[in-house]
Amino acid sequence: MTDPNKSDLPQGTLDLLILKVAALGPLHGYAIAQRLQQVSREVVQVPQGSLYPALHRLENRGLLAADWSETETGREAKFYRLTRKGKAQLEAETASWRRLSEAVGLILKMSEGGAE
């Protein structure tokens, strides 16, 4: 079972997005998936199959911490939150992403100008 939109998400950005969403507060996996979709105005289709392995990987690297607690509906769920290490990582990756996208933007602009 493959997700048709999986390729829409550039390599390595899923972790960054998860960290960003998790920074909003303790969230369980399904909420993180929901939030990613809503915030990106449905542009980013998060491949749900990759979400959980990514969460486990980030937890394993110590960027996320997880606790079991009850949801509003009274069910037990695993809530992920950002650790201090995860926060530092998020900041570093955000900065580097910004630099990269600015640079890419500049290059794209320049080549548009050159085509005129």
Add this chain to the structure above:
Amino acid sequence: MNWWQRLMRRGRMEAQLEKEVQFHLDEHAAELIARGVDPDEARRQARLALGGPEQVKEKCRDARGTRWLEDLLQDLQYAARMLRTNPGFAAVAILTLALGSGATTVAFSVVSGVLLKPLPYASPEQLVTLHGKTERHGEQWGFSYLNFRDYQRDAREVAWLETWSYGGGTLSEGGEAEYLTTREISSGLFNMLGVPLEQGRSFLPEEDQPGTGPVILLSHGLWQRRFGGRSDVVGKSVEFGGKASTVVGIVPAKFQLDDEAVDAYVPVGQNSEPRMQTRAANFLHVMGRLNRGVTMADAEARLGVTTQRLADAYPRYNAGRRIVVRPLREDAVAEVRPMIWLLLGAVSIVLLIACVNVASLLLAKAVSRERELAMRVALGASRGRLARQCLTESAVLGLAGGALGVAFAAAGLRPFVALWPEGLPRAGEVQIDWRVMVFATAASLLCGLIFGLAPALRAPASDLEQRLRMGGRTLAGGSRKLHGWFVTSEIALAVVLLVSAGVLGKAIVRLAALDPGFRPKNVMAARVAISPGALENPEKIRAAWKGLLDGARSVPGVESAALTDIVPMRVGENSLTYWATPAEPPADEQSLALSSCVTPDYAETIGLRLVRGRFLNDDDRLGHPLVVVIDENLARHAFGDANPLGKPLWVPALDAGPVQIVGVVGHVRHWGLASDDYSTVRDELYYSSAQLPDRVTHLLAGFTSVVVRTNVPPLTLLAPLQKALGGATGDQSFYGVVTMDGAVRDSLATQRFLLLLFSVFAGVAVLLACIGIYGVLAYLTTRRIPEFGVRIALGASSRDVIGMVLRESMTTVALGIVAGAIAAVLAGQLLEHSVEGVRRIEPISFVMMIPLLVAAALLASLVPAMRASRIDPVVALREE
């Protein structure tokens, strides 16, 4: 939570994973239901969106990081279960491997203990030996005492040099006289090596000088044997060499200066022999410890300055000489090094064959398990995962074989070391220690990898459906080629060992037929320690010699008796410089001749072959012209084709003037049947002990050996000879007995030992290869039963089928023989290079060995071929 906790809480984590994935599905479905989707449809959509809960869980497990360990545990359990359910297969595989790895472990223990382990001294890497080297004579270990003292003094800024030499004397303390093997050492030797004494102290520098009170160090063994290990022995005085010597210390049991067992140590500086005062007598070993930060090249350079000074001051003895500095360990084991590596090489081949055998067994199993593996791939196992599991299985097999092999090695190590000809240096350090364990473990894992690779790489990939449908029944083709290669490589390896054994056998046959230069049958030689009381003056020494001859001749059964200082093929030599022209050539152009000081009966007693002129006789004594008898080699070197009889020869150690050549005898292979051809000193001369000047009688008295020819088996005369040679005062000892037959035989001990090893290994290799061929063919023919059935049904006769199977097996065997022959030529060169007396590989070695192998291979193929020919086509086709 660390990886260990995670592993231990695997069950809980699994439950949580399940719960988390279920929660997601429920939430998603609930949301869809809230939007009005039918509940069943909602659940289906949720599952679709997630992409299969099991796959997601599997990926989460992968992400956890302890995955490999969990898999390993699982694989190990699986492997153990597989071995348990196939006990026959497991036993054959493990036993084969254990034989191979046991032999390899023994060989590596020897490599490790003898070649790799550092010497048991403090900072062993700083320890070196010194050798003199000249263009003409190559390297020589000997230094004269005066030269040593000069080097020792001059080298102080680069190294701490000490020296030792062989010695011996009679201990006549409490009870019967006993000859002691000793070492004469300089006072700082033990301190330089960093060896603390067991009791007492080492020699003081002031004791290492002539004219001081005699002192002695006892070995642990002598102390226990003769003095009952009493601690009050230190400080006591014992009668050694006719002098009262004070025991100052006990040398620890495990200390070993060279290969020989030593009873006692005395200071070399107290030696009052004339050779201590001449730069001509090179009899000292020099070893040293480099100062911190000094390299061997530095030390050589500094010693070179002294050598230059010595060459200027005493050109006669030092011209053209330079000093070579080498690590001490290299020196101690130089002789056995090539043999040890040969041994390791040979056993590695056996181990490789064992690996190939197990590999073909495993491959056969893997092919039969194809369906099972295909099923697992279909159920979602990745190809890498299956390959890893195959490798785990073979690693378990390899380790089990290795563990049993180490047990074999532990049992066989001591007997093997004891079998080593002429004693293995550093034998005490050959043990199964951590180095060996690391090696054995690594080797077992490597073997596992080697034979696990083929099945692992076969883990099914693409044509799953086909494999599942075929059920692994008729698919013999895929592995056939690989199985063929296994047989080929086994044969090739076996050929290498077989031909090597053939080469060694051929060499021994050739060497044993060589003329040693004397007639060894019924001849015996022994060293004699002359009564200390007789050593006082030359007259007494000559009387003692005469007494020895008379005593020996008086024993019934003795045909003739003679005295000599050196005995062919026994340790000990005396090389003298000589030249044949009146003008003395420079030191580095003078020739050396192995010189024996003998009584006239020597030629007859040992059985020299007289070529020209006469041997020494009773008229050759003091006051008559000094004469020598030379061997054919010396005659050819010095005089070419000219007749040497009556010609003068200059031998400065005998006389200042020339001596006259009165006879030529056949060359004696003094260094051993094989080694003689490789020796740098091969000229020989004989001079009469009756013509020895007074000044050297004392020197030679220390090296007296008696040789007797008997008309009964010589060893039966030991007791009467012992009695007859006891001397007037009964304190003469008789030791180091050899029969010349034994000496000739022992001179090929190394070659025989290697032949024995290679024959055993070649035998094992052929046996394993045959088992391998049989196994492979039996398996392949079973797989091809349907095919044979069809052929027989279509009219093939049983002869056709047998021919088909045999042809196929012979093709792989022939390929293996060709590949093996090429490798064997290389192995032959290696043997020629490292074993004395081995000549280049000869076609006969192949011609003798190959048919043997082909016959064995044919035999191994015949049973499966016959079975194939008896297939009932009806049964075979129905099976299909």
